[in-house]
Amino acid sequence: MLTDLDHIRLTDRPLIVCDVDDVVLQFAAPFEAFLQSRGHRLLPRSFKLTGNIVTGADESVIEAPAVKALIDDFFVEQERWQTPFADAVDSLHALGQDADLVFLTAMPPRHAEVRRRLLDQLTLIFPMIATEEAKGPMVAALQGERPLPVVFVDDMVHNLHSVGQHVPDCLLIYLPPPLEIFRFAPEPPQTVRRVSTWPEASELIRSHFAG
Ligand SMILES: [Mg+2]
Known part of the structure; x- marks a missing residue:
């Protein structure tokens, strides 16, 4: 299943x-x-989608259930809309030469197959888990007792916090996209390394592996 750990085989x-x-x-x-x-608009006035998506000439706020439905429709159509960041694909291929790479994507499991197909189209054939579970316990279960370095990369502070709590040895990398709305994002804990590009992330990861 694309929604659990059972299909992941680490080396x-x-x-x-x-x-x-x-x-x-x-x-x-x-x-x-x-x-x-x-016909809607996203106003970057705080770090959330609900409450900031407006519609029509009067800019009335779209209510939570409708926002959820919009995100759902977007994920159904993700292959038409989503493209990789600069350097992401090349950096992941290069890192994948020396490390096992697993995508941990937070989305309703019903969208897992479309997400898998999109990643495959982009040559990102690394294993993937699509789940709405907290990320810390998932990374802890993946890493288990392996006496090997582990790294976690995310753009959401709460996910970095979760992994930091469950996997104390993990290098935590915060890689937020260069977008206005991220100005309102919470600050990551001090144990987290913040970078702004994939080449920067790769450098940190390689020096962590080198010990
Ligand atoms: Mg994210």
Whole structure:
């Protein structure tokens, strides 16, 4: 299943667990374009979608259930909208030479097959888990007792926090996209390394592996 750990087979190499939306594939920017195609608008006035998507001339706020439905429609159509960030694909291929790489993507499991297909089309054939479970316990279960370095890359502070709590040895990398709405994102804990590009992330990861 694409929604659990059972299909993941790790080798004797370091482990990189990597988020997908807004880390590998663009999310917020194409989601905004998707909203516009439906006659809506995203106002970057706080770090959330619900309450900031407005519609019509009077800019009335779209309620939570309708926002959820829009995100759902976007994921159904993701192959039409989502493209990778600069350097992401090349960097992941290069890192994948020396490490096991697993995508941990937070989305309703019903979208897992489309997400898998999109990653495959982009040659990102690394294993993937699509789940709405907390990421910390998932990374802990993946890493288990392996005496090998482990790295986690995400654009959401709460996910970095979760992994930091469950996998104390993990290198935590915060890679937020260069978007206005991320100005409102919470600050990551001090144990987290912040970078702005994949080449920077790769350098940190390689020096972590080198010990
Ligand atoms: Mg993300």
